[in-house]
Amino acid sequence: MSVTAKLSLNGTDFELPVFEGSEGEKAIDITKLRSTTGYITIDSGYKNTGSTKSAVTFLDGEKGILRYRGYPIEQLAEKSTFLEVAYLLINGELPGKVKYENFAEKVCHHTLVHEDMKQFYEAYPSKAHPMGVLASMVCALSTFYPLSQNPNRPPKAVDMTIIRLLAKLPTLAAWSYKNSLGHPIMYPKNKYNYCENFLHMMFANPTEEYEPDPVAVDAIDKLLILHADHEQNCSASTVRIVGSSQANLYSSISAGVIALWGPLHGGANQAVIEMLEKIRNDGGNLQKWVDKAKDKDDPFRLFGFGHRVYKNFDPRARIIKKSCDDLFEKLGVDDPVLDIARQLEEVALKDDYFIEKKLYPNVDFYSGIIYRALGIPTEMFTVMFALGRLPGWISQWKEMIENGEPIGRPRQIYVGEKVRDYTG
Ligand code: SDX
Numbered sequence: 001m002s003v004t005a006k007l008s009l010n011g012t013d014f015e016l017p018v019f020e021g022s023e024g025e026k027a028i029d030i031t032k033l034r035s036t037t038g039y040i041t042i043d044s045g046y047k048n049t050g051s052t053k054s055a056v057t058f059l060d061g062e063k064g065i066l067r068y069r070g071y072p073i074e075q076l077a078e079k080s081t082f083l084e085v086a087y088l089l090i091n092g093e094l095p096g097k098v099k100y101e102n103f104a105e106k107v108c109h110h111t112l113v114h115e116d117m118k119q120f121y122e123a124y125p126s127k128a129h130p131m132g133v134l135a136s137m138v139c140a141l142s143t144f145y146p147l148s149q150n151p152n153r154p155p156k157a158v159d160m161t162i163i164r165l166l167a168k169l170p171t172l173a174a175w176s177y178k179n180s181l182g183h184p185i186m187y188p189k190n191k192y193n194y195c196e197n198f199l200h201m202m203f204a205n206p207t208e209e210y211e212p213d214p215v216a217v218d219a220i221d222k223l224l225i226l227h228a229d230h231e232q233n234c235s236a237s238t239v240r241i242v243g244s245s246q247a248n249l250y251s252s253i254s255a256g257v258i259a260l261w262g263p264l265h266g267g268a269n270q271a272v273i274e275m276l277e278k279i280r281n282d283g284g285n286l287q288k289w290v291d292k293a294k295d296k297d298d299p300f301r302l303f304g305f306g307h308r309v310y311k312n313f314d315p316r317a318r319i320i321k322k323s324c325d326d327l328f329e330k331l332g333v334d335d336p337v338l339d340i341a342r343q344l345e346e347v348a349l350k351d352d353y354f355i356e357k358k359l360y361p362n363v364d365f366y367s368g369i370i371y372r373a374l375g376i377p378t379e380m381f382t383v384m385f386a387l388g389r390l391p392g393w394i395s396q397w398k399e400m401i402e403n404g405e406p407i408g409r410p411r412q413i414y415v416g417e418k419v420r421d422y423t424g
Contacts, residue, residue, distance in 0.1 A: 056229060059309050061310045066230075074319065082221045083103065089228055126180055130180065130379055139250055151397075173387060178201075192212070226367075271304075304366075306359040314360060320363065320366040328373060
């Protein structure tokens with residue numbers, strides 16, 4: 001017997017179907033609410049509203065669970081590679097050796113971008129934020145591949161666009177960094193794997209030999225895995241809604257990059273480091289800053305704390321925090337900002353405000369500390385997040401297109417002026 005939700009409005013009872021997902025999550029299906037009751041729902045920030053049924057990622061915010069296509073994030077972070085996780089998210093299954101090698105080979109041979117794009121970099125101010133550069137460069141890719149304009153093209157053409165995005169994003173990202181330094185760009189080398197190539201393009205220069213440090217390569221690969229998808233977060237929802245208009249995949253991903261930039265979302269990893277340095281420069285009085293974060297009259301928030309879904313520890317934060325110790329020991333790095341982060345976490349997690357509101361460290365709280373230890377500049381932290389999140393955005397977009405979902409167009413309740421005559 002199908003479960004329904006009963007709604008009583010103005011003395012009339014309505015029954016609405018209930019949907020249950022594979023992990024027991026339940027939703028009231030309001031697809032026909034307006035046509036049957038004349039009412040809509042309203043839910044600012046969509047805190048209680050599901051936008052889709054998805055098979056890509058499962059989160060349980062109360063239990064701190066995160067799984068990509070059913071695989072626990074802890075196992076993938078420990079045993080997989082970023083490219084294998086990208087394949088898993090996009091195609092739904094782990095590739096196996098042969099498919100993985102074909103996939104990695106294709107990505108490796110599409111890392112170059114059209115030479116004409118180099119002049120775009122020259123047009124930016126040298127201090128341009130790399131997220132602004134990356135978002136526009138990703139959209140600009142669509143102008144070099146006119147056949148990519150139609151997202152419903154045969155699967156082969158869509159697969160090529162997916163490969164190009166995965167292959168070229170690290171190149172575009174590294175080149176924006178080199179451009180900001182006024183240094184010559186470094187071309188990708190096919191002898192390197194995904195993360196080695198990124199570090200090569202970021203830190204190599206024509207005047208000296210450079211070989212990516214395997215410790216740094218492993219740390220980057222794990223961080224990219226941890227950022228790869230997170231169901232219907234702000235930027236993934238942006239990619240879906242832009243893609244739902246049948247805009248091409250490049251422009252949908254570009255919109256995702258822009259949404260991620262915000263300090264309440266992916267931009268938090270940069271904001272965390274800037275916050276920790278501010279606290280350090282202010283004498284390290286942690287309680288003062290925790291009290292500021294609690295003060296409703298003070299706009300200051302503790303960046304890297306709190307989450308829309310996790311009301312328990314973000315499992316990714318737990319993994320990254322542990323990686324800090326391993327990495328710092330291997331690299332022989334000692335960063336006072338890590339000490340401040342740890343002390344701040346300890347003070348906040350004992351504070352009733354944070355306990356009552358279930359505010360725990362999220363993925364952004366420790367990730368910037370690792371990027372710093374690897375020599376990645378603060379302004380590139382959110383670019384690192386975008387590199388990691390790319391396969392997630394692609395998988396969400398692909399699922400939306402393949403399911404033939406309608407264009408996203410929410411309703412509203414009008415609260416403005418009633419009709420009035422023009423007397424100008
Ligand atoms: C990411 O959605 C995702 O999955 C995102 C992400 C992903 O992988 O895609 O996980 C990545 O974006 C992580 C979040 C990074 N952002 C930050 O670290 C910025 C700081 N955090 C907050 O701004 C906030 O916690 C959000 C934006 C993350 C979540 O905001 P919500 O869900 O809208 O919750 P809210 O703002 O309504 O907060 C609930 C209460 C409020 O107090 P009241 O109005 O109820 O009294 O908690 C307070 C907030 O003021 N609060 C904080 C706080 N976060 C929430 N107070 C102080 N410091 C904070 N960090």
